[in-house]
Every structure is written in structure tokens, then in C-alpha cells.
Amino acid sequence: MAFFQSLGGSSRAGRVLGPALDKIIKNAAWRKHSNLVAACKAALDHLDGLSDSPDIADPSPLLGLPSAAADSLLQPLVIAIDSASPKVAEPALECSQKLFSHGLLRGEINLQTDADDAPRSAASRLLASVCSCGGIGDEAVELAMLRVLIAAVRSPTVLVRDECLAQIVRSCYNVYLGSQSGANQLCAKLVLAQMLVIICARVEADAMDVVRVRTVSIADMMDLSDRNLNDSTLVQAAQNFINEVMEGNGAEPLPSKSHKGEGLVPTASSEGEGAVNGGVSSGLSKIREDGLFLFKNLCKLSMKFSTQENPEDPLLLRGKVLSLELLKLAIENAGPLWRTNERQVFLGAIKQYLCLSLLKNSALSVMSIFQLLCSIFMGLLSRFRSMLKEEVGIFFPMLVLRILENVLQPSFLQKMTVLNLLETICQDPQIMVDIFVNYDCDVNAPNIFERVVNGLLKTGLGVPPGSVTSLSPAQDSTLRVESVKCLTGIIKSMGTWMDQQLKIGVFSPQSLEKEHSAENLSVLNGEEGTVVEYDLHSDANSELSDAATLEQRRAYKLEFQKGVSLFNRKPSKGIDFLIKTKKIGASPEEVASFLKNTSGLNAAMIGDYLGEREEFPLKVMHAYVDSIDFEGMNFGEAIRFFLRGFRLPGEAQKIDRIMEKFAERYCKCNPSSFTSADTAYVLAYSVIMLNTDAHNSMVKDKMSKAEFIRNNRGIDDGKDLPEDYLSSLYDQIVKSEIKISVDSSAPQSKQTSSINKLLGLDSIFNLVNWKQAEEKALGANDLLVRHIQEQFKAKSGKSESMFYAVTDTAILRFMIEVCWAPMMAAFSVTLDQSDDKSATAQCLQGFRYAVHVTSVMRMQTQRDAFVTSVAKFTYLHCAADMKQKNVDAVKVNHLS
Numbered sequence: 001m002a003f004f005q006s007l008g009g010s011s012r013a014g015r016v017l018g019p020a021l022d023k024i025i026k027n028a029a030w031r032k033h034s035n036l037v038a039a040c041k042a043a044l045d046h047l048d049g050l051s052d053s054p055d056i057a058d059p060s061p062l063l064g065l066p067s068a069a070a071d072s073l074l075q076p077l078v079i080a081i082d083s084a085s086p087k088v089a090e091p092a093l094e095c096s097q098k099l100f101s102h103g104l105l106r107g108e109i110n111l112q113t114d115a116d117d118a119p120r121s122a123a124s125r126l127l128a129s130v131c132s133c134g135g136i137g138d139e140a141v142e143l144a145m146l147r148v149l150i151a152a153v154r155s156p157t158v159l160v161r162d163e164c165l166a167q168i169v170r171s172c173y174n175v176y177l178g179s180q181s182g183a184n185q186l187c188a189k190l191v192l193a194q195m196l197v198i199i200c201a202r203v204e205a206d207a208m209d210v211v212r213v214r215t216v217s218i219a220d221m222m223d224l225s226d227r228n229l230n231d232s233t234l235v236q237a238a239q240n241f242i243n244e245v246m247e248g249n250g251a252e253p254l255p256s257k258s259h260k261g262e263g264l265v266p267t268a269s270s271e272g273e274g275a276v277n278g279g280v281s282s283g284l285s286k287i288r289e290d291g292l293f294l295f296k297n298l299c300k301l302s303m304k305f306s307t308q309e310n311p312e313d314p315l316l317l318r319g320k321v322l323s324l325e326l327l328k329l330a331i332e333n334a335g336p337l338w339r340t341n342e343r344q345v346f347l348g349a350i351k352q353y354l355c356l357s358l359l360k361n362s363a364l365s366v367m368s369i370f371q372l373l374c375s376i377f378m379g380l381l382s383r384f385r386s387m388l389k390e391e392v393g394i395f396f397p398m399l400v401l402r403i404l405e406n407v408l409q410p411s412f413l414q415k416m417t418v419l420n421l422l423e424t425i426c427q428d429p430q431i432m433v434d435i436f437v438n439y440d441c442d443v444n445a446p447n448i449f450e451r452v453v454n455g456l457l458k459t460g461l462g463v464p465p466g467s468v469t470s471l472s473p474a475q476d477s478t479l480r481v482e483s484v485k486c487l488t489g490i491i492k493s494m495g496t497w498m499d500q501q502l503k504i505g506v507f508s509p510q511s512l513e514k515e516h517s518a519e520n521l522s523v524l525n526g527e528e529g530t531v532v533e534y535d536l537h538s539d540a541n542s543e544l545s546d547a548a549t550l551e552q553r554r555a556y557k558l559e560f561q562k563g564v565s566l567f568n569r570k571p572s573k574g575i576d577f578l579i580k581t582k583k584i585g586a587s588p589e590e591v592a593s594f595l596k597n598t599s600g601l602n603a604a605m606i607g608d609y610l611g612e613r614e615e616f617p618l619k620v621m622h623a624y625v626d627s628i629d630f631e632g633m634n635f636g637e638a639i640r641f642f643l644r645g646f647r648l649p650g651e652a653q654k655i656d657r658i659m660e661k662f663a664e665r666y667c668k669c670n671p672s673s674f675t676s677a678d679t680a681y682v683l684a685y686s687v688i689m690l691n692t693d694a695h696n697s698m699v700k701d702k703m704s705k706a707e708f709i710r711n712n713r714g715i716d717d718g719k720d721l722p723e724d725y726l727s728s729l730y731d732q733i734v735k736s737e738i739k740i741s742v743d744s745s746a747p748q749s750k751q752t753s754s755i756n757k758l759l760g761l762d763s764i765f766n767l768v769n770w771k772q773a774e775e776k777a778l779g780a781n782d783l784l785v786r787h788i789q790e791q792f793k794a795k796s797g798k799s800e801s802m803f804y805a806v807t808d809t810a811i812l813r814f815m816i817e818v819c820w821a822p823m824m825a826a827f828s829v830t831l832d833q834s835d836d837k838s839a840t841a842q843c844l845q846g847f848r849y850a851v852h853v854t855s856v857m858r859m860q861t862q863r864d865a866f867v868t869s870v871a872k873f874t875y876l877h878c879a880a881d882m883k884q885k886n887v888d889a890v891k892v893n894h895l896s
Contacts, residue, residue: 013104014047017073020095024080027087036083039076046072074122081129086138093144096130100151100158108286109152110161127152127164131171139181143241146175146184146191150245153195156209161290166297168195173301176322177315182228186238189322190216194242196294196326197333203291204335215246220329223321225368283343292349298326299353303360317366324361324372327354331379339387347387350380355391362398367413374399374421382428386803389438393445396435401448404455408467412475415459419482422452426489429497436815437806441550443557446599453490453819459483460826481839484830487823488846494812495853501809502856550806554814559583561600568602571609572617588619592627595620596645606646611654618657625661630669635680636732638666639687643738648688659684675717682715687733695737705730812857820862823850824869831873844870 021040028037046069080092099105109124120128130148133141149168152160160168172195175188193216201210218235228234284292302323306313331354338346358373377395385392403410403418425431436449460483463469463476471479499505560583567574575591578584584594595606610621630638642662648655663680667673674680686708693703703711708730713720827843827850834840847870854863 011047012102013073013099016095016098016102016104018044018047020091020098021076023091024076024088027091029085033083033085033088036076036079036088039079043073043076071122074126078122078125078129081126081133084133084136086136086141089133089136089138089141090144093130093133093141093148096126097144097148097151100148100155103155103157105152105155106157108159108161110164123158124164127160128167131167134171134175137180139179139184142175142179142181142184143187146172146187146241147245150191150194154198159208159286159290161286162293165290165294169294169297173319173322177318182231183234183237183241186218186226186228186234187241189221189325190218190238190242191245192322192326193220193329194246196329199291199294200330200333200335203288204337206285206287208287213246215243216329221325223325223368223372225321284345288337292345295327295330295346295349296353298323298330299349299357302327302357305360320361321366321368321372324357324369324376327357328372328376328379331376331383334379334383339384347384350384351388351391354380355388355395358395358399362395365411367411367417370399370414371417374417378421378424381425381431385431385434386805389445389803393439393448396439396448397446397451401446401451401455404452404459407458407469408463409470412471412479415479416482419459419479419486422456422486423482423489426486426493429493429500432490432493433497433806433811433815434803436818437550437804437811440818441554441557441804441814443553443560449815450818453487453822456483456487456490457822457826460487461829477836480830480834481836481842484826484839484842484846487826488842488849490819491823491846491849491853494815495849498809498812498853498856501807504856548810550804550811551814556583564598564600567609568600568605571605572612572614575609588616588623589627591620592623595624596627603645603647604649607649607658608654610646611649611651611658613653613657621658622661625658625665628665630666632670634729634732635666635673635683636687636729636738639684640738659688675719679716679721683712683721686712686715687729688738690730690733691738694734809857812853813859816854816857816859816862820850820854820859820865824866828869828872 021044025037025040028040030037077092077096080088081096083089105123107123109121109127127148130145130152134145136142149171152158153165153168169192172188172192176185176192179185179188197216198210198213201213202208218229218239223229302320304316304320306316334346338350341347354376358376361369361373364370377399380388380395381392400418400421403414404422406415432449435452439445439448440450459479462480463471469476559581560578563574563578563581563583565574566577575584575594578594579586579591584590595601595609609617610624612618612621625642628642630641633641639662648658660677660681663684664677666680667677674683690703690708693699705727709723709726712726715721823846827846830839831843847866850866851863854860854866
């Protein structure tokens with residue numbers, strides 16, 4: 001004790017600084033570090049005469065000392081760390097950690113100067129030096145630096161702000177990406193994760209001193225491609241490091257009694273909020289501002305992409321994956337504030353930054369990135385779906401359905417990831433109901449529930465015989481089993497939600513077996529059985545139940561889709577049907593809006609209809625073109641923008657009508673562009689021919705720039721367009737193809753119907769029409785990003801964008817109408833063709849849950865269909881051929 005006091009005096013700061021300064025002097029090379037030694041000795045002399053004094057007019061970030069004294073005492077640590085010598089840097093870093101962890105530093109630390117260009121405080125300079133010392137390349141210094149940084153962020157008496165926080169994050173990134181030590185890389189990753197968890201907890205509490213912040217684990221991170229995870233020694237070392245830091249083992253207790261209240265910054269619950277929590281320039285406390293700042297920066301880091309010069313930058317890819325891992329952790333730790341903040345700034349950040357990151361990264365094929373995108377999407381779906389209706393409506397098809405519906409040439413790992421995601425979704429019974437209500441019953445949204453079920457059926461049926469596939473037989477078999485498992489999970493979640501709403505109690509195949517003997521079943525017991533009556537409408541006081549309202553919306557959507565399907569075969573008849581049934585208005589402008597904004601329309605059929613010469617389609621085409629604003633677009637961009645909505649017809653006269661109107665509209669929006677619309681008309685044809693010539697692989701002799709310019713001589717009322725203009729236009733088209741919109745309809749597979757005949761299920765499936773055209777997913781280029789953002793903006797004001805939360809169990813009837821036939825096909829085919837115990841057990845469980853739900857919902861036809869289907873597999877008529885799955889089928893049939 002006396003030794004410590006003799007080195008640094010009696011003050012608390014002295015008892016931490018004194019031994020460290022003495023160690024730095026001993027480790028220093030006197031000639032090389034003469035300035036450092038002198039600074040340390042001066043600081044020690046200064047400490048000898050200091051004592052703790054709470055009444056100081058000019059308090060500094062260093063507890064109990066005036067500002068001038070703090071600068072001189074911390075300066076030796078800065079010099080030592082900046083020396084790039086591990087021997088003197090390590091004791092300085094260790095001392096810095098103690099200053100933060102013991103609460104001897106306080107207030108705000110930011111690397112920026114104030115408005116008067118005053119120099120940074122000593123604490124700011126110290127932290128800046130700490131952030132820079134990772135470049136020394138010494139493994140021990142890297143770990144010491146990480147200890148200081150987590151101690152600074154964790155300290156309840158210091159608020160690390162803005163650019164200083166960003167520099168701390170960058171320093172940890174640099175260790176993760178550049179350290180020669182695998183253990184240090186993992187430590188840096190865990191330190192970043194721990195910082196994020198701490199900041200998320202503070203943001204939620206709006207307080208610095210948050211109790212019981214959990215310690216992160218390697219299991220919280222998801223980058224399975226990280227080679228360091230293969231070494232259990234490295235993993236354990238990193239976990240021990242973060243455990244030690246969070247338990248406080250790195251900071252020895254001070255050798256004297258503590259002083260009550262010293263070094264503490266008032267928290268949100270304390271009087272006099274302002275030392276740390278003040279400053280509400282955006283309506284938020286500084287704590288919440290910094291949390292938002294960090295979240296936005298992580299989103300920006302996740303959107304860094306390789307350049308054409310270096311398309312495979314491994315460090316950039318690792319950094320991107322780390323950013324997505326941290327964003328996943330942020331969403332998992334996002335509390336109620338993110339949903340209830342009055343000004344919705346946190347939700348706005350999710351929409352503006354995180355969703356943009358998901359959108360841009362969705363085009364990448366890297367497996368670790370795809371897994372993280374799915375995991376982040378799951379977090380958004382489970383926590384924010386009611387506020388992200390439009391975003392979920394985009395990302396579900398892009399991330400999930402695109403992979404699920406690819407039966408022949410999928411990535412096996414991506415498809416397994418999607419199936420695992422769907423299995424996780426089913427664990428929350430409310431999600432599937434919400435998806436059906438808000439998408440399948442919304443005319444402006446994709447049929448997500450229906451497409452999920454049918455996609456699982458297609459995968460469950462396996463690759464059709466004779467088809468070319470990228471899957472091995474073992475992979476195909478695995479995907480089939482997992483798909484059946486997901487279908488069972490869906491019907492189980494529907495039953496669980498139904499039981500919760502009706503307060504039936506916990507249902508399971510086992511509970512059904514136990515209750516059967518007591519005749520307390522909610523299912524039919526043969527022809528003489530009865531049904532327990534349940535009130536299927538939860539809200540008895542409502543004049544119009546949720547389900548009745550949704551039934552109208554669902555019926556409207558089904559009839560609307562019937563019109564879309566008819567349009568994709570015969571456009572004029574489809575338009576007539578939709579107008580007659582009042583699904584669209586009868587004016588040319590309303591029909592044009594339908595063609596422009598409705599998903600699922602065949603792009604070729606749109607172009608064919610727009611090119612018709614009859615009076616009404618001609619008016620529609622004029623309204624369609626006049627609804628587009630080409631103002632400020634150069635000619636090439638305008639054509640590219642125009643043709644993204646449809647495919648030009650093959651008939652020359654139809655093309656002529658459409659392009660003539662385009663030229664007229666372009667010149668009206670840009671009156672100084674050409675002498676006349678005829679010029680634009682001729683040039684438009686020339687651009688389309690160039691696009692075909694440049695990007696069609698069948699054309700061997702490509703048009704040169706000189707030929708393109710020569711072909712367009714005299715088209716401007718006998719004059720030539722500027723050569724620079726034509727040259728630039730040529731370069732635009734040759735460099736970037738004008739992508740003609742692709743056909744959005746897909747031919748129906750014959751696979752399912754042949755299996756229906758095989759199993760004798762034709763008559764059952766004729767009761768429902770569950771086949772739907774597949775919707776194509778779009779690539780994440782800049783044009784798509786802008787297009788999707790326009791969709792979000794357009795939908796934000798519509799009533800249909802409202803998110804519905806339904807409690808009326810009658811909605812399950814509409815869900816069953818959609819899913820029962822595909823489920824029965826998948827369960828039946830698998831039982832018939834597979835002897836895999838896991839697969840057949842899943843099928844039989846699926847049958848049990850299906851019987852339970854259809855019975856309670858009093859859907860006799862569907863219930864009997866499931867019971868009849870199970871009966872086919874009892875083999876009671878041929879006992880000698882019975883297998884275990886047939887015995888199990890007998891049990892299920894008995895319980896039904």
C-alpha cells in the first residue's frame with residue numbers, strides 16, 4: 001500500500017497512474033524515449049502533491065483534477081502508446097483500461113474539436129492513440145487495445161460519441177481483418193458484438209448504468225465460413241477473453257476505500273440529467289443518438305461492394321459479413337423502443353438503411369451472406385412485420401420464394417437455409433396467420449402463404465423423373481424430407497393458433513391419443529361421432545367479424561387474379577372481364593394504371609395490348625405513355641425506363657404505334673431536345689436496333705460507332721445530330737444493355753397431375769384450384785433499387801398498406817382452402833414412396849394436425865379427405881405387406 005502511495009501520492013488517480021508510469025520508465029530505452037521518460041517523471045512529481053478534492057471549479061475528465069493537471073498526467077500515456085514500442089505501450093494501455101474501468105474518466109469523449117476549434121481533451125487524445133496502436137502488429141498490444149476499447153464503451157461514467165465511437169469500431173474491424181492471430185481476430189469480433197449489446201441496452205433504458213448486460217457468446221455470431229471457428233482452442237481463448245472482460249477480472253480493485261459518488265455520471269433516472277444524457281438536437285438523448293449513429297454506420301459498412309478492378313476482395317467480403325453479423329445481433333437486441341419511439345427514427349433507420357442493405361446484398365451468391373440475410377429477415381419478420389408490411393412483401397419473394405420455387409437447379413445449401421427459416425417461422429403460430437391475412441388477402445401484395453405451401457409441395461415431390469437437375473439423389477431426398485417437415489410445421493402452427501384463440505388447451509398427437517378414450521375430442525369420431533362446438537368468432541360484439549371482412553378481400557383478390565390470368569392469355573378479354581366485374585375502372589387512364597402497376601402480368605401481353613389499333617386499346621396506350629415523366633432524362637435512359645414495364649410486340653405496326661407515341665411524349669417532356677418528334681421517333685428505332693445488334697450473341701458482325709453515326713445522318717429535319725451526342729448514346733447502349741422486361745408468367749408443371757392420378761386423388765384436387773404462376777425475383781441493380789423504393793413510397797399512403805392483426809379463428813377456413821390439397825398431396829406421396837422413418841413420421845403427424853384443425857373448423861369435406869387418405873396406407877386389406885409406417889397409419893386412422 002505504502003509503495004503505491006509513494007509512487008503516485010494519495011489520490012485515486014495517482015494510485016492507478018503511479019505504478020504504470022514507473023513501469024513505463026523502467027521499460028523505456030532512455031535515449032530513444034527521453035521525452036517519454038521526462039514526461040513520466042514530471043507526471044509522478046505532479047501526482048505526489050495531489051489529493052482527491054470534489055470541489056474543483058474546473059473539473060476535468062480525470063477525476064478530482066483540474067483540466068491542466070489532467071493534460072499533463074495523461075500525456076505520458078499518449079506518448080507511450082504512440083511510441084510503437086510494445087514494452088512501453090503495454091503498461092500504458094493497461095493503465096488506460098483501469099482509468100476507464102474504475103470510473104476515473106468521465107463525461108463525453110469525441111474526436112472532433114468544438115465550435116471554437118479548441119484542442120481535444122486529454123482523454124480524447126488518449127483514446128485516439130489507443131485506437132491507432134493496433135497498427136503496431138504486436139499480438140499482445142492488440143489484445144490490450146481491445147481491453148481498453150471495451151472498457152471505454154462499457155464505462156458508465158464515459159459517453160463515447162460520434163466519430164470517436166466510429167473510430168473504435170474501425171479499430172476493432174482492423175484487428176479482425178488484419179491480425180496475424182486467429183484468437184485476436186475472434187476476440188475483436190466478440191468485442192464488437194459486446195459493445196453493440198451494451199449500446200442497445202443503454203438505448204432501450206436511456207441510461208448509462210445498465211444492470212445485467214449479458215455477455216456475448218461465439219454462438220451469437222453466424223459466419224460459419226470463418227476458418228478460426230474450426231479451432232476449438234482459438235474459440236475457447238476468445239470466449240475466455242470476453243468473459244474475463246465482462247466479469248471485470250482485468251481491473252484490480254483500488255487499494256483504498258471508494259469515495260461515494262465520485263466519478264459517476266447521472267443516469268436517466270437521476271436528478272440533473274444532462275452530463276451524459278443531455279443534448280436532444282434530434283429529439284433523442286445523446287445515448288440514443290449514438291446508438292442510432294452506430295446502427296447506421298454498420299448498415300453502410302455492410303453495403304461496401306467490390307470494384308470491377310478488384311472483384312474478389314477477400315477483406316472486403318469478410319468485413320461485409322462481420323457487419324451483417326452485427327446487424328443481426330442489433331435486431332435481436334432491439335427492444336420496444338425501436339417500435340414505439342415517438343418520431344420512429346429507429347424504425348426509419350431500419351427502413352432507410354437496413355432494408356436497403358438487404359436489397360443490395362440479396363444479389364450476392366456467397367453462402368454466408370445469404371444465411372445472414374435470412375437471419376436478419378427473420379428478426380424483422382418476428383419483431384417488426386406490422387410496421388414493415390411493404391418491405392416484407394418484397395423480401396419474402398426475393399429471399400425465400402425465389403429459392404423455394406426453384407426445384408431443378410437450386411443451391412442445395414441455400415434451399416436448406418430457406419427450409420430452416422420456414423421451420424423457424426412456424427414456431428411462432430401468429431406469423432403464418434399474419435402473412436395470410438396481410439398478403440394473400442391483399443390485392444396489391446403477393447400470395448406469400450399460398451406460394452410457400454405450393455413451393456414446399458413441389459420440393460416435397462422431388463425432382464421429376466428424367467429432369468436435368470443440379471441436385472444429387474441424396475440432396476433431393478433430404479430436401480423432400482425437410483419440405484414435408486415444414487408443411488407439418490405450418491399445419492401445426494395453424495392448430496396451435498386456433499387452440500390459443502379458442503382456449504382449447506395444448507394439442508399434440510400424444511394429447512389426442514390420451515383424450516380419445518375420454519370422448520373429449522374436438523374431432524369427429526366416425527359417422528356416429530359428434531363435434532365439440534366452439535365459437536369460431538372471437539369477437540362476438542363485432543357487427544362484421546374479422547374473417548367476414550377478410551373473406552370479402554380474399555374473394556376480391558381471387559376474382560382479380562382470375563382477370564389477370566385471363567389477360568395473360570387474351571389481353572382484351574382480361575381487360576373486359578376486370579372492367580365488367582368492377583375490379584378496375586373503365587377509363588383509359590385507369591386501365592393504363594392497371595397495366596403499369598399490377599404484378600403478375602405477362603410483359604409480352606402488355607406490349608401486345610398496347611400496340612393494338614382498336615380505339616380503346618389505342619387510348620389506353622396513349623394514357624400509359626402520357627403517365628410517364630421523361631423530364632430531364634437523356635434519350636437512352638428514357639428508352640430504358642420506358643421499356644422496363646413491357647416487352648415490345650413482334651409486329652412492326654404495333655411497335656411503330658408505341659414508339660411514335662413515346663417520341664411525342666419525350667419531346668413534350670424535353671421540348672429543347674430535338675427539332676421535332678419525328679427525330680426522336682427515328683432515333684428510338686435506331687437505338688433499339690443497336691441494342692439488339694450489340695447484345696445478341698447471334699449477331700457476329702457488330703455495328704461500329706461510325707456506322708451508328710452514319711445511320712443517323714440527316715434525321716433531325718435534314719440536319720445531323722451532334723456527333724458527340726450520338727457517340728455518347730452509342731457508348732451507353734453498348735456498355736449497358738437495355739433489358740427488355742421478361743415474361744412474368746410460368747408454364748404449369750405436369751408433375752403434380754401425374755402423381756394425383758397415380759394415387760387416385762384427382763377428384764379431391766378438383767375441389768380446389770391451388771396452382772399459381774410463379775413470380776420472378778428481380779436482381780438487385782441500381783434500377784431495381786430505385787423501382788422498389790418507388791413502390792414503397794407509392795404504397796405508403798394506401799389503406800391496403802395497413803397491417804391487420806386478426807383474432808377471429810374463422811380466418812383459418814380460408815387458409816385451409818388454400819393449403820389442404822397441397823399438404824395432402826405431399827403427405828400422401830411421401831407415405832407412398834418413402835420408407836424413411838423420419839419422413840413418414842412427419843407425414844402422419846401432419847395428418848393428425850390437419851384432422852384436428854379441419855374438425856374444429858367444421859370443414860367436413862377436407863377432414864374426410866385427410867381421413868380417407870390415411871386409410872389408403874393402413875394396408876389392412878393386405879396384412880402380409882404391412883410395414884411400420886402402415887401400422888402407424890392404422891393408429892392415426894383410429895384416432896381420427
